[in-house]
Amino acid sequence: MVADNLTQIKTTLPEGVTLVAVSKFHPAEAVREAYDAGQRVFGESREKELQEKYALLPHDIEWHFIGHLQTNKVKYIAPFVSVIQSVDSERLIDEIEKQAAKHNRVIDILLQVHIAQEESKWGFLPTELAELLSGVRFAERWPHVRPVGMMTMATQTDDEEQIRAEFRRFVALQRSLLEGPLAAQGITREQMHILSFGMSGDYQIAIQEGSNMVRIGTAIFGDRQY
Numbered sequence: 001m002v003a004d005n006l007t008q009i010k011t012t013l014p015e016g017v018t019l020v021a022v023s024k025f026h027p028a029e030a031v032r033e034a035y036d037a038g039q040r041v042f043g044e045s046r047e048k049e050l051q052e053k054y055a056l057l058p059h060d061i062e063w064h065f066i067g068h069l070q071t072n073k074v075k076y077i078a079p080f081v082s083v084i085q086s087v088d089s090e091r092l093i094d095e096i097e098k099q100a101a102k103h104n105r106v107i108d109i110l111l112q113v114h115i116a117q118e119e120s121k122w123g124f125l126p127t128e129l130a131e132l133l134s135g136v137r138f139a140e141r142w143p144h145v146r147p148v149g150m151m152t153m154a155t156q157t158d159d160e161e162q163i164r165a166e167f168r169r170f171v172a173l174q175r176s177l178l179e180g181p182l183a184a185q186g187i188t189r190e191q192m193h194i195l196s197f198g199m200s201g202d203y204q205i206a207i208q209e210g211s212n213m214v215r216i217g218t219a220i221f222g223d224r225q226y
């Protein structure tokens with residue numbers, strides 16, 4: 001079933017759109033099934049669960065961390081994580097820098113942006129992000145952290161127009177950051193190329209609006225176990 005779902009979804013994704021299979025709350029066997037069907041990029045939202053799966057599964061998997069990450073948990077995933085998509089504070093970047101340096105690696109991150117209406121969603125507000133990027137030189141302050149794009153989530157709603165409007169704001173924000181504070185510190189579109197948005201319920205809208213990375217869980221693995 002997992003393999004069929006994957007195949008089905010992949011046929012709908014245009015070239016250039018990366019599929020992150022969100023395996024949170026599903027057992028390692030489910031990840032293995034997707035792996036055997038050719039999937040190599042997976043998303044997890046809890047550091048403990050990610051560590052456990054990392055230990056059990058092949059090491060050519062590219063693990064993306066997509067949940068809220070507490071600073072004191074960075075050390076557990078820093079040795080092996082491919083991308084931390086959910087970077088939402090300066091303090092967290094400081095900690096990723098520290099841990100990445102310790103392991104002699106450069107960790108790719110996405111800056112998470114709060115676009116949705118719900119209060120519970122994490123992420124930088126657009127204005128906060130503009131301020132942050134205007135105020136620091138990324139490569140000097142955080143040489144072991146490489147920003148490669150941005151991530152967001154739309155409001156959970158059936159209102160397609162609202163979702164579309166939120167995604168558009170997100171894409172427009174990337175453009176203005178690239179033209180403004182990012183350009184000013186020499187960070188190019190080639191480097192900040194990832195726009196991670198779109199989940200099971202809204203990934204088709206996301207792709208229409210310019211997403212090049214979708215994070216899909218339920219539509220691949222079914223309802224989460226707990």
Ligand SMILES: *Cc1c(COP(=O)(O)O)cnc(C)c1O
Nearest residue numbers: 022066199200201215216217218
């Ligand atoms: C759980 C989660 C997803 C996947 O959600 P589905 O609706 O199951 O596809 C995507 N992104 C983030 C940040 C998540 O926490």
